[in-house]
Amino acid sequence: xxxxxxxxxxxxxxxxxxxxxxxxxxxxxxxxxxxxxxxxxxxxxxxxxxxxxxxxxxxxxxxxxxxxxxxxxxxxxxxxxxxxxxxxxxxxxxxxxxxxxxxxxxx
Amino acid sequence: xxxxxxxxxxxxxxxxxxxxxxxxxxxxxxxxxxxxxxxxxxxxxxxxxxxxxxxxxxxxxxxxxxxxxxxxxxxxxxxxxxxxxxxxxxxxxxxxxxxxxxxxxxxxxxxxxxxxxxxxxx
Numbered sequence: 001x002x003x004x005x006x007x008x009x010x011x012x013x014x015x016x017x018x019x020x021x022x023x024x025x026x027x028x029x030x031x032x033x034x035x036x037x038x039x040x041x042x043x044x045x046x047x048x049x050x051x052x053x054x055x056x057x058x059x060x061x062x063x064x065x066x067x068x069x070x071x072x073x074x075x076x077x078x079x080x081x082x083x084x085x086x087x088x089x090x091x092x093x094x095x096x097x098x099x100x101x102x103x104x105x106x107x
Numbered sequence: 108x109x110x111x112x113x114x115x116x117x118x119x120x121x122x123x124x125x126x127x128x129x130x131x132x133x134x135x136x137x138x139x140x141x142x143x144x145x146x147x148x149x150x151x152x153x154x155x156x157x158x159x160x161x162x163x164x165x166x167x168x169x170x171x172x173x174x175x176x177x178x179x180x181x182x183x184x185x186x187x188x189x190x191x192x193x194x195x196x197x198x199x200x201x202x203x204x205x206x207x208x209x210x211x212x213x214x215x216x217x218x219x220x221x222x223x224x225x226x227x228x229x
Binding site: 031033035041042043044045048049052054055086088090091092093094095096097098099100101 | 150151152153154157166168202207209210212213214215216217219220221222
């Protein structure tokens with residue numbers, strides 16, 4: 001299953017709302033996760049089941065979608081939210097695939 | 108503290124071998140599937156291999172099948188990745204990660220190590 005994220009890079013200002021997209025080459029139902037990765041750090045699980053926030057994730061992060069189209073929305077960007085966001089499908093058990101990532105940078 | 112710490116990454120020549128280790132602490136290691144994920148420089152994440160709680164089942168990315176072997180020692184709370192016949196395409200930061208299964212099947216990863224860099228070059 002090929003995962004495609006868009007855009008590759010997005011420039012936003014603190015306080016803005018931003019939506020990132022992820023498309024699967026075939027239906028993954030709602031088995032879609034999002035991760036945040038900051039430079040030099042490991043990824044952090046944000047969302048699973050397409051829309052369920054992981055423990056400790058602020059409610060400004062929300063996920064939606066099912067089938068082949070998914071999105072991650074950050075309602076009011078904070079300075080600590082900048083980094084790379086990765087989507088991952090886990091419907092193709094026992095193998096898994098990620099998107100190529102979307103870089104969220106400061107405008 | 109709940110953490111994973113990888114080690115063993117280094118510069119290796121094409122065709123060479125390397126063994127990565129991941130030490131777990133702060134949680135019941137033997138109760139979790141564990142996974143290796145890699146990230147080539149400037150690229151996205153790529154799932155590499157995973158292993159069942161008791162070590163009885165393993166799965167691999169097609170491009171590493173037959174060259175890499177994942178294993179674990181639950182008594183030592185450690186995960187391993189034996190990498191043979193390395194090529195430049197294997198150059199990446201390798202992360203070990205703890206599986207989190209939100210539904211009855213299929214994993215995400217809720218705990219990651221800091222990663223260890225493997226560079227394959229002559």
